[in-house]
Amino acid sequence: MQHDLLLFLPELAVLLGALLVFVLSTGGCGARATRYAALAGALLALAAALFSLRYGPTGEPFWPGIYRVDLFSQLLKAGLALGLVLTLLLTGELATVRPGGRIDLPFFLLLATVGMMLLASATELLTLYVALELSAYSLYAAVALHREEAPGDESGVRYVLMGAAASAVTLYGLSLVFGAVGSTYLADVTAALAGGRPLILVVGLLLLLAALFFKLAVFPFHFWAPDVYQGAPHQVVAFVATASKLGAVGVLARVCAMLAASPSGLIEIFLVLAVVSMTLGNLAALAQTDLKRLLAYSAIAHAGYLLVGYGAFSALGLAAVLFYGVVYLATALLGFVVVCALGRDGSNPGLDALAGLHQRSPALALMLLTAMFGLAGIPPAGGFVGKWFLFAAALQRGQFELVLIAAANTTLALYYYLRVVKAAYLAPAEGRGPVLLSGGERVAGSLALVLVLAAGIYPAPLFALAQRAAQLLLAR
Amino acid sequence: MSSTAIALLLTLAPLAAFVLALVVFPRQRRVASATVVGAGALSLGGALWLLRAGPMDAPQLWPWFGAERGTMAFGLLLDGPNLLFGAVVALVALAVMVYSLGYMAGDRGWSRYFALLALFAWSMLSFVYAANLLQMFIFWELVGLASFLLIGFWYEKPAAAAAARKAFIMTRIGDVGLMIGMILLFNATGTLDVRELSSPQLLGQIPQARLALIALLFFAGVVGKSAQFPLHTWLPDAMEGPTPVSALLHSATMVAAGVYLFARFHPLFLAVHYVGQIVLGVALGTALLAATMALVERDIKRVLAYSSISQLGFMLVGLAVGSLHAGLFHLVTHAFFKALLFLCAGAYIHHYGSNDLVVLGRAGGRTQRWTTLGLIVGAGALAGLPPLAGFFSKEAVLAALAEHQPLPVVALAYLCSFLTAYYSFRMVFLIVRPNPGSAAVAPAAAEHDHHAPSATHAGGERAMLGPIIVLTALAAVAGLGGAYIGRMAGVTPEHPHTLGMALAIAVALAGVGLAWLEFGRRGAAQLGFVARVPALQTLFERRWYIDAFYAAVVGRLLDGVSRLCARVEARGLDASVDGMARGTVAGGRAASDVQGGRLQVYIGASVLLLAVACYLVGAL
Amino acid sequence: MNDEEAMVMDRVPLLSAIVLSPLLALLVVVALPGRCARAIKIVSTLSGLLTVALALLLWVRFDPTGPRYQFVERVAWIPSFGVSYHLGVDGIGVLMTLLNAIVFFTGCLSMSTLQERVKEYFAFMLMLVIGVFGVFASLDLFFFFFFYEVALLPMYPLIAIWGSTRKEYAAMKLTLFLLAGSALLFPALLSLYWTAGGTTWSLPELAAFAFPERYQLVLYPFIYVGFGVLAGMFPFHGWSPTGHVAAPTAVSMLHAGVLMKLGAFGILRVGIELLPLGARYWAGPFAVLATVNIVYGALVALQQRDFKFVIGFSSVSHMGIVLLGLNLLTPDGLNGAVLQMFAHGVMTALFFSAVGFIYDQAHCRDIDAFGGLARQVPIASAFFIVAGLCGMGVPGFASFWAELLVFIGAVQRFPALGVLAIVALIVSALFMLRVFRQAFFGPANPRWAALREITPWLATPRVLLVAVLLVFGFFPGLALDLIRGSTAVLVGSR
Structure with a gap:
């Protein structure tokens, strides 16, 4: 039992952190204390997850078939913990969170992380659903913590309503799957798929996919993203855009791995969704002047790129997706460091707010530059290698045209990324004062920066992990 | 001294004078002109010596340049017409150099002038004695x-x-x-x-x-x-x-x-x-x-x-x-x-x-x-x-x-x-x-x-x-x-x-x-x-x-063609690229306007698309 | 040097040293505070000098009769994906490395008067240089493309920040054009990998694989056009004059001088070498386009009134000669193309540094507004005139041989195109002489009486470039002997 709990250590650390935060906040301690408690839990979780990556304990701490700890799940958990740590580092000044909610924010973030960590390991439909909802509801709450009631509420409501719709669809899908297979274990579902493809099962899985697409903001389930990105507190968006996204990437990888045996029909759907998502996201991003909104559309486009990898339904594709998910987490976070630092007065920074950034804070400008290069897929940032892997997976299937479209999209996207760079490096400061980074922002930014560059220059270790994880998924 | 060496010397002397007059002594006017005239005299002496020695075979000196079809060697050709013309060139060149000492007296570009004369003498003599x-x-x-x-x-x-x-x-x-x-x-x-x-x-x-x-x-x-x-x-x-x-x-x-x-x-x-x-x-x-x-x-x-x-x-x-x-x-x-x-x-x-x-x-x-x-x-x-x-x-x-x-x-x-x-x-x-x-x-x-x-x-x-x-x-x-x-x-x-x-x-x-x-x-x-x-x-x-x-026909024709090309460049290629960019940005604006719709529409659209997807998968 | 020493020398990874020494300089520059402008310039210039020295060493130690790729280094980089850090050069690579080192060094010297945002400038420039060195030395397709992209992006800030004349528009246009070219390359390169079995990205190993003929025919245009955009191929050359006009001096030098050669180099290394049948099939149409480059570029240059636009379009024309040479697929054609890449690189660097000097003082580039500059600033003018003479294909300068080789090959293979290309020399002379006459000759314009003559320090890089042009102009064998073996392999390969 002790051994089993060791397997559960990352989740446990976050969970305990969450409990501690809860106790502290009810006990009247300040936001500072809860933040540190949360950070401690997150760091512990990160350490535990990394440790498990290194030494690879595998097994099933609970009921066999329900919850599995292996390289795949631990890689995701490490990423999630990393995202959590980085986000928590940014929560020093919660200008956009209403004062009463500041103390609660870490709690919701921790809880959402727990949910996603469970999601990463869940191998049973109900567990999966519960974990999904746990993370979702925590985020609904966090999104609604915005200082200004009206816009915050609006985006919160949108998120909740659309999330509820997605949730309903998922539940319906799961029931269909259960009806078709007669079991809630994913292993049985895989076995059933291997035996043939009953329509009801495929439709059920498709509905499940829809829920994940929602989290990933894939067309046509992307509508929430721009509004939520714009309307939610900076730090919450940072979390939604990074850790939460990685969680969705992981689960989607698991589902796609199940479907990989007979993906016909799905490939076409993935292709179409990929093309539409990236094109729509990139096109709409061209017109944005609000940095957060721009990042939202960029996220939609990136969901499209990810689908290119998923659509390959191959080991390389899944590995590429996992790799890209982690790199994207760090890259997007860099962007949000800038958002948090510039939006300290509670406003959403527009492109004009970036003016003269290279003078006001060279470090921040460099982070922004790296983030934009990373998102655009320009070496030496990790985005380049990530795209290389993703597109390589698609070409392994011979999808030349798809890759051509995707590559053309990256050119299109470059336009708005360069607009951001231009704003930061070309426009004169015009009296805007220097930007001082908080310690947390500095640490988070530097960490993410190093990670992005390291992944771009020497991707082998991370990619090897992702490949092993993908093989594990497919072997099952 | 072999005649090859003399031929080389007489061609290279003006080159040396050119470099000296232009780069080393541009300000020492007398030195510059003296160098050039001296080189001219040297060339004339060499050319006359060669002329007196008469036609002879000169070896190819070194392979200068190779192409697929063959190699072109740098060499000297010392036969009758070459020697004759070379001597004439060297003679007139020296005469003109000396003459220029008077004619160009007081000119601002004195050193440059003599350097250019030397450049000419070098290239002309090299042209005359070329074997290739x-x-x-x-x-x-x-x-x-x-x-x-x-x-x-x-x-x-x-x-x-x-x-x-x-x-x-x-x-x-x-x-x-x-x-x-x-x-x-x-x-x-x-x-x-x-x-x-x-x-x-x-x-x-x-x-x-x-x-x-x-x-x-x-x-x-x-x-x-x-x-x-x-x-x-x-x-x-x-x-x-x-x-x-x-x-x-x-x-x-x-x-x-x-x-x-x-x-x-x-x-x-x-x-x-x-x-x-x-x-x-x-x-x-x-x-x-x-x-x-x-x-x-x-x-x-x-x-x-x-x-x-x-x-x-x-x-x-x-x-x-x-x-x-x-x-x-x-x-x-x-x-x-x-x-x-x-x-x-x-x-x-x-x-x-x-x-x-x-x-x-x-x-x-x-x-x-x-x-x-x-x-x-x-x-x-x-x-x-x-x-x-x-x-x-x-x-x-x-x-x-x-x-x-x-x-x-x-x-x-x-x-x-x-x-x-x-x-x-x-x-x-x-x-x-x-x-x-x-x-x-x-x-x-x-x-x-x-x-x-x-x-x-x-x-x-x-x-x-x-x-x-x-x-x-x-x-x-x-x-x-x-x-x-x-x-x-x-x-x-x-x-x-x-x-x-x-x-x-x-x-x-x-x-x-x-x-x-x-x-x-x-x-x-x-x-x-x-x-x-x-x-x-x-x-x-x-x-x-x-x-x-x-001026009227050839010049104007050329001008017209080049004007046409410049127009194609500006109004055709550049403008079409700019137009494409503008169109894309406009498309972006249209795409982001879609976002302004109501929540019900979003959800409805999503569900509809999902249904279509289900149908497609079922059909396949 | 005895054998033992030779072995020790071989253990020094020379190519890595060349590629990574600017990286070291980059780190130092980033670490230095922005106010130490002088130190930053010195570090960058020294790094340039070091690469020149290393490139010369590379040249001296390269054995043209030895194995094709020399100084090979190979370290597995992403083992599970077949990527390795694989460097090595053939004669072409050596020549191009030398070119980049020269232009980099002289570019640093030319920018020694820069005042504004020095640190960022040199940081971006070093990044660009690393990318270029990397491409020339890479034998792994992944790293080839990696460095290729590394080299492209710094152009944006370099032009947009330190440039002039619609700089933001030009920077954006240039970047988007080039990245659009990359978009064609992305699927094409990945496709090469999978078609060859999906085990290796190594260029020599890929070259050993016989790609099916139909595949080659389909894929080659992607590679040619993808790289060709960077080489300024018609009709995708529009970015180049605009970009050159807007860019600051050293960036124009590096960009027109070296970066455009990456495109041609890519066509050579990836297109012609891996897809010889495709190259042969498409040679005709692309040779026609290349000839359009030559003629059209010269004709448009005839109408330009801006110094840099003239040079920009003359670059389009000269790069056409490179492209025409490549499409001949004969030893003469390829030798000429490679030599022209080198010669044009040095020549354009000289052009831009000469114009840059005048522009820095006069803040004017309108040819008609000048006059009698040769009286005002004789030495600075001489640099431009020398570059112009080289551009006109006057013998004694390196480009003469390059053009001659291409012409010899072209007249053999595509007689009509070859003759057209040669006749375009007249137009080249016309537009260049027009500039001479308008700007440098004629009565001195009192408006520019305040122009000061170039200082010896600033003249140094220009003198160096002139010297290189002359050395290779009189001893073309220096370069030809180096590259002949490498191009012969390319033409002979299947």
Whole structure:
């Protein structure tokens, strides 16, 4: 039992952190204390997850078939913990969170992380659903913590309503799957798929996919993203855009791995969704002047790129997706460091707010530059290698045209990324004062920066992990 | 010292002088000029030594450049024509360098001027001694470059800058032809060795049509460099350069390079019959055309320039009818007497500060005794008066022509000879027998306003006198060297025709006589016969409207095409790219506007699409 | 040097040293505070000098008769994906490395008067240089593309920040054009990998694989056009004049001088070498386009009034010669193309540094507004005139041989195109002489009386470039012997 709990250590650390935060906040301690408690839990979780990556304990701490700890799940958990740590580092000044909610924010973030960590390991439909909802509801709450009631509420409501719709669809899908297979274990579902493809099962899985697409903001389930990105507190968006996204990437990888045996029909759907998502996201991003909104559309486009990898339904594709998910987490976070630092007065920074950034804070400008290069897929940032892997997976299937479209999209996207760079490096400061980074922002930014560059220059270790994880998924 | 080493030394000495004068001693003017003149003397010594030693085999020195079809070696060719022409070049070059010490005294660009003279000497000598067509071509181009820089020496004068550009372009047109011809020849034979290319066997392997094409392309190069019709227009303008430069480059040596090339590749040009006919036609036509222009010109340098064009045509006539001897002979004598004439012209210009014949005459040109002697000897040689040099060489050309061509063609050549005698003595009489009563005309522009007369002037004029005297002597006696030149060229000279000789003398005397009647005798109206026909006068003065034609038609056509391209670039390509970008951004705006809709629509749309997806998967 | 020493020398990874020494300089520059402008310039310039020295060493130690790729280094980089850090050069690579080092060094020297945002400038420039060195030395397709992209992006800030004349528009246009080219390359390169079995990205190993003929025919245009955009191929050249006009001096130098060669180099290394049948099939149409480059570029240059536009379009024309040479697929053509890449690189660097000097003082580039500069600033003018002469194909400069080789090959293979290309020399002379006459000759314009002559320090890089042009102009064998073996393999390969 002790051994089993060791397997559960990352989740446990976050969970305990969450409990501690809860106790502290009810006990009247300040936001500072809860933040540190949360950070401690997150760091512990990160350490535990990394440790498990290194030494690879595998097994099933609970009921066999329900919850599995292996390289795949631990890689995701490490990423999630990393995202959590980085986000928590940014929560020093919660200008956009209403004062009463500041103390609660870490709690919701921790809880959402727990949910996603469970999601990463869940191998049973109900567990999966519960974990999904746990993370979702925590985020609904966090999104609604915005200082200004009206816009915050609006985006919160949108998120909740659309999330509820997605949730309903998922539940319906799961029931269909259960009806078709007669079991809630994913292993049985895989076995059933291997035996043939009953329509009801495929439709059920498709509905499940829809829920994940929602989290990933894939067309046509992307509508929430721009509004939520714009309307939610900076730090919450940072979390939604990074850790939460990685969680969705992981689960989607698991589902796609199940479907990989007979993906016909799905490939076409993935292709179409990929093309539409990236094109729509990139096109709409061209017109944005609000940095957060721009990042939202960029996220939609990136969901499209990810689908290119998923659509390959191959080991390389899944590995590429996992790799890209982690790199994207760090890259997007860099962007949000800038958002948090510039939006300290509670406003959403527009492109004009970036003016003269290279003078006001060279470090921040460099982070922004790296983030934009990373998102655009320009070496030496990790985005380049990530795209290389993703597109390589698609070409392994011979999808030349798809890759051509995707590559053309990256050119299109470059336009708005360069607009951001231009704003930061070309426009004169015009009296805007220097930007001082908080310690947390500095640490988070530097960490993410190093990670992005390291992944771009020497991707082998991370990619090897992702490949092993993908093989594990497919072997099952 | 082996002759190879001497040949190398004599070509490289001016190069060294060029670098020294331009880079090391630009401020030490005396050192710069002394270096260049010293190098010139060294070259002349070497060239004469080689000439005395006679033709010999020189080895290929090093492989310079390799292409697929073959390797081109850097080498020296020391056979008769080379040695002969090399000596002439070195001699005139040194004469002009010494002369320039006086002529250019006080000029701001002194060091640059001498450096450029050295650059010219180096490229010209290297061209002459080259063993390889490519090597020749390279130095041929470098000679052109030196010419460009020297014509534009007074680059602050817009006319000089324009003339330099014109000269470069016109010769470039010919050079492009030569380059294509050279490439075709190389592709056909795999060699560019001058001696190998002279072998009839090798040329015989090339199909006739191809061979003719190559020869005509080569001829294009000759036409450009030797200022033949239709590319002749640059040479009169080139007179914007300093007069010594005109003497050296634009009469005696560089422009003769085209003729020399023709002589060098004589077998190639004469391999196909009709090529020779075309060349003859062009050359004779040019000779006449240029002579008519010289009839009415008042700028002394331009008269000489037209006569250069005309005489170069004459040389080509000789070569085109197959007489290597006549062509080369006239080339050598012409180099002497034309350089002499230019140096004399320079002396007048230097002294009186005007280019205008009438002005020079009225200012007392004849009081310059040695210069006037030189002018008369030079003009006599040009006119073909015995026993001066030009008489013998021109006679050789005429004799060769008479032997091979029908009467009308020969008659045209005699007509040309008559005109030559006429305009050269028109020039002489205008200077030595000025008519103060003739209508005063606004003087032509003077080139020589670059310095005021000063104390150094007299010393300078002494430096100018030496070369004039030497060349006067050469112009007087070089005609006796016909047999020697024939021996050097390896051909037996044609026997002079008594009848032809008498006719030539008669024609020349007729020309001189007419000039005396109209300009020389006491009380002459100093009005040429052409001036009595105003239409003709205008036609000749406007140079047969050829320049105007180029400017109006060729220039405008080119301008139009390039304007069109620029429009395509700006309005077509650039605009379409910009339009595409604008369209994309507009598309982006439209895409982001979709987002403004209501929540119900979002959800409905999502569910609908999901249903479609389910249907699709089910169907598949 | 005895054998033992030679072995020790071989253990020094020379290519890595060349690629990574600017990286070291970059780190130092980033670490230095922005106010130490002088130190930053010195570090960058020294790094340039070091790469020149290393490139010369590379050149000297390269054995043209030895194995094709020399100084090979190979370290597995992403083992599970077949990517390795695989460097090595053939003769072409050596020549191009030398070119980049020269232009980099002289570019640093030319920018020694920069005042504004020095640190960022040199940081971006070093990044660009690393990318270029990397491409020339990479034998792994992944790293080839990696470095290729590394080299492209710094152009944006470099032009947009330090440029002039619609700089933001030009920077954006240039970047988007080039990245659009990359978009064609992305699927094409990945496809090469999978088609060859999906085990290796190594270029020599990929070259050993016989790609099916139909595949080659389909894929080759992607590679050619993808790289060709960077080489300024018609009709995708529009970015190049605009970009060159807007870019600051050293960036124009590097960009027109070296970066455009990456495109041609890519066509050579990836297109012609891996897809010889495709190259042969498409040679005709692309040769026609290349000739359009030559003629059209020269004709458009004739109408330009801005110094840099003239040079920009003359670059389009000269790069056409490179492209024409490549499409001949004969030893002469390829030798000429490679030599022209080198010659044009040095020549354009000289052009831009000469114009840059005048512009820095006069803040004017309108040719018609000048006059008599040769009197005002004779030495500075001489640099431009020398570059112009080289651009006109006057013998004695390196480009003459390059053009000659291409012409020889072209007249053999595509006679009409070859003749057209040669005739375009007249137009080249026309537009160049027009500039001479308008700006440098003629009466001195009193407006520019205040122009000061170039200082010896600033003249140094220009003199160096002139010297390189002349050395290779009189001894073309230096370069030809180096590349002949490498191009022969390319043409002989299947």
